[in-house]
Amino acid sequence: MKRRTVLASALLATVAAPGTARAADPGPSVTRKGTTTLDPQAVYFVSYDGLVNNNSFQKNGLFTYNGHQYAAWYTASRDAVVARRALGAGTWSTVTLPHRLKADDSHNVISMGVSRTDGRLHLNMDSHSDGFFYVKSVAGLLDRPTTTAWTSAAFGAVQTTLDGLALTSQFTYPQFLSTPEGRLQLGYRAGVSGNGRNALAEYDGTAWTALGEWTSAAGTYTSEHGSSTARNMYLHGIDYDVNGRLHAFFTWREQNAAVMCSGGGITNHDTGYVYSDDRGRTWRNSAGTVVGTTGGADKVSVADPGLVVDPLNPDHSLMNQESQATDSAGRPHAIISYVPGRFGQCTTDYVADRTAHGRAFHLRRTAAGTWQKTEIPVPLNSSQRTKLVLDRYDNAYAVLPYGRIAAASKASGHTDWTLLFDGGGLNAFGEVVVDETRVKADNTLSFLYQEKSSGTTPSALHVADFALPA
Numbered sequence: 125m126k127r128r129t130v131l132a133s134a135l136l137a138t139v140a141a142p143g144t145a146r147a148a149d150p151g152p153s154v155t156r157k158g159t160t161t162l163d164p165q166a167v168y169f170v171s172y173d174g175l176v177n178n179n180s181f182q183k184n185g186l187f188t189y190n191g192h193q194y195a196a197w198y199t200a201s202r203d204a205v206v207a208r209r210a211l212g213a214g215t216w217s218t219v220t221l222p223h224r225l226k227a228d229d230s231h232n233v234i235s236m237g238v239s240r241t242d243g244r245l246h247l248n249m250d251s252h253s254d255g256f257f258y259v260k261s262v263a264g265l266l267d268r269p270t271t272t273a274w275t276s277a278a279f280g281a282v283q284t285t286l287d288g289l290a291l292t293s294q295f296t297y298p299q300f301l302s303t304p305e306g307r308l309q310l311g312y313r314a315g316v317s318g319n320g321r322n323a324l325a326e327y328d329g330t331a332w333t334a335l336g337e338w339t340s341a342a343g344t345y346t347s348e349h350g351s352s353t354a355r356n357m358y359l360h361g362i363d364y365d366v367n368g369r370l371h372a373f374f375t376w377r378e379q380n381a382a383v384m385c386s387g388g389g390i391t392n393h394d395t396g397y398v399y400s401d402d403r404g405r406t407w408r409n410s411a412g413t414v415v416g417t418t419g420g421a422d423k424v425s426v427a428d429p430g431l432v433v434d435p436l437n438p439d440h441s442l443m444n445q446e447s448q449a450t451d452s453a454g455r456p457h458a459i460i461s462y463v464p465g466r467f468g469q470c471t472t473d474y475v476a477d478r479t480a481h482g483r484a485f486h487l488r489r490t491a492a493g494t495w496q497k498t499e500i501p502v503p504l505n506s507s508q509r510t511k512l513v514l515d516r517y518d519n520a521y522a523v524l525p526y527g528r529i530a531a532a533s534k535a536s537g538h539t540d541w542t543l544l545f546d547g548g549g550l551n552a553f554g555e556v557v558v559d560e561t562r563v564k565a566d567n568t569l570s571f572l573y574q575e576k577s578s579g580t581t582p583s584a585l586h587v588a589d590f591a592l593p594a
Contacts, residue, residue, distance in 0.1 A: 150593040152519035152531035154544045154569060157589040160214055162207060165200040166585035168577045171230035173475055173507050173554075177585055178574045180509045180555040181445040182233045183299040183361070186572045186587065188562040189238050192269045193587075195572060196234040196247060198225045200582035204234060204249055208274060211566055217274045223257050223282045226250055228580075237300020239308035241329030243267035245279075246308060248298035253316045256295045258283045286310070286325060286332040294320070297445070299359070303403050304368040311362050315341060318379035318391070320356035324404050324418055336419025338407060343427040347393070347437055350382030355426060358392070358444035360458050363560075365450035370400040373448045373458040373487075376426055378438065385439045385470035389477075392442040395434040395460050395487065398424060410489070433495045434487055436462060441474035441482070447512040449520075449560070457488040457538075459512045459522055461504060478507040484522060486512075486538055500541045502530050511558040513569055515592045527552040527573050527588065550588065551575045567592045 166177050177197045178185075186195045188211065195216070196206045202225040207216040225232060231252035238245060245261040261279050265272050272278065285291075292314040299311040308327040313320045314337060324335040339357045346352075360373035378391040398407045398415060407416040409430035416424035424431070436442055442462040449457050463471050467481035482504035487497045504510075506525035513521040518534040522541070529545040532538040552573040559570040569590040577583035 149517040149534070151533040151535060152515065152521060152544065153593055154521070154529050154531070155591040156545070157568065157591050158214075159586050159588045160209070160216065161584055161586050162195055162216055162572070163197060163199055163205070163585040165582040166574060167198045167200055167202055167225065168574065168583045169228045169230075169580050171228055174230040175553055175555075175574055176225065176230045176232055178553065178555050178557050178572060179230055179233050180447065180511050180557055181297065182235050182557050183301070184236050184560065185234060185557040186559045186570065187236060187238075188559055188565045188570075189266050190269060191565075192266075193559065193562065193570065194236060194245065195587065196236055196249075197572075197585055198234070204247075206236070206245070206247065208269065210269075211562075211568075219274060219276050219279065221247070221259055221276070221279060221282065223249065223259070227252075231296060235298040235300055237308050237310070238266055238302060239327050239329060240302055240306030246300060246327070248300070248310065251295045251298070253294045253296050255284050255293060256298065258286055260287075286327075289325065289332040289334060291323070291325060291334060296320075297359075299362055301362055301364065304364060309404065311359070313356060315356060318356060318377055319354040321423070322357055322359065335404065338404070338416055338418040338423055340416075340423040340425040343425045345376065345378055345383065345393070345426050347383040349385055350380065352378035352380035352383050352391070354379040357396075357424070360446045360460070361448035363448060363450055365454035365456075366452065367454045368401070369454060370404050371397070371448065371450055371456045372399070373397050373456065375442055375444050375460075377444060383438050386472040388472040388474065389439060389470070390441050390474040391438045392444050393438040394432045394436055395442075395458070396431040397433045397456065398431065399456075410493075410495075434460065434497055439470045440465070441471040441478050443478070443509055446509050449512045449514045451514050451518045452516075453491070455489045455491070457486065457512060457514065457520065459510045460485050460487055461510060464499070475507040479505060482507065484510045484524065486520060486522065486532065486541070488538060496537070498532070498539050498541065500524075500530050502528065502541070502543050506554055508554040511556065511571070513558060513560070513563055515563060516567060517593060519593070521569060521592075523556055523558055523569070523571055525552075525554045526550065527556055527571065529569070529590070545590070550586075553577075563592065567594045
């Protein structure tokens with residue numbers, strides 16, 4: 125396939141304080157480095173307006189560790205595959221795992237994580253409100269990538285528990301995260317859409333432990349249209365910052381459609397935020413008030429005060445599971461998207477309305493502790509999600525549907541959003557899976573995307589790399 129290289133940069137810089145000789149930090153820029161092919165014929169079917177290989181809420185479908193990058197996907201034959209390459213290499217080494225995708229459901233993603241205590245790679249896959257499949261590697265596989273063979277023998281058997289720990293029969297949205305001490309945690313939803321609870325499990329290098337649920341589905345939410353008595357919290361992410369604080373932005377999804385102005389919309393409402401300073405055991409709102417305890421009787425619920433940091437009723441097709449990041453000072457940032465009120469106060473078809481009028485917004489906590497929201501002036505032209513990345517200078521990058529990249533400088537207070545790359549030459553389907561860890565490794569924005577196809581005709585799966593300011 126013929127591809128073209130696009131170079132775009134924003135010539136923005138901070139102004140040095142009077143009396144300092146320090147050079148100004150650079151503003152955001154992206155320089156196309158190249159594209160590699162993971163699979164020329166990956167499985168393709170559209171489900172819930174998405175693809176199973178590039179749902180952006182995967183954590184992590186693509187990540188970097190110890191000088192190597194790892195990716196996971198399903199092939200045209202539905203086999204689960206995991207691959208690695210040395211950073212900058214043009215080819216990937218693949219291992220086919222003994223598992224095949226069981227259903228044409230784009231929720232059934234593969235997520236990966238690293239337990240730094242023993243150097244293992246962990247994979248959780250193929251679940252949507254039912255049982256999951258779990259695989260882990262031999263110890264030290266990721267610590268010694270140049271001397272440990274990358275073969276199927278490096279991985280254990282496929283399990284339907286976490287080494288014997290059964291979590292729930294209604295499991296969805298696995299998200300692996302490493303604690304500052306190197307333990308591995310697994311976040312997930314127990315239950316179903318509109319009636320579910322978030323929970324955590326933890327691996328210490330020896331065994332998995334269930335920490336328990338930390339959100340509640342109970343309580344009453346009332347809009348101007350009606351009420352709902354069950355819901356679930358959809359996370360935009362769950363991430364540790366440089367200081368060891370655990371951050372989570374979220375939206376609520378109500379079970380009862382009576383809260384909406386139209387049955388064709390989506391019952392998501394409000395952007396909320398909580399954090400934990402004890403590795404996810406206790407949760408606090410942005411004012412520091414305890415609002416829930418993992419595994420305890422008091423869980424984070426819709427009735428808790430101080431959770432909402434950006435209010436929005438269910439009539440604007442607010443997207444769930446968008447994205448978040450933390451900056452070099454540990455402050456939280458998020459991307460949210462919905463149909464702004466200037467296009468009407470009632471969406472009647474959330475896919476069509478988001479495609480026609482949806483906009484993404486950057487939401488961040490300032491040094492003063494206030495919340496600032498800025499619209500990204502690029503139409504979504506899609507119902508799908510946007511991913512957020514911060515570079516080493518805290519410039520912000522939004523990877524929009526179709527692989528488009530917009531950015532804003534820290535110097536402007538993240539208000540000067542500009543489109544830097546228009547997605548030309550990618551032929552990307554929609555959402556992309558961003559490597560959230562590679563930016564810190566070598567100042568590269570790397571994302572996985574799949575080419576558009578039709579029906580169930582397989583298509584190529586790629587990883588695109590862009591250099592950020594060094």
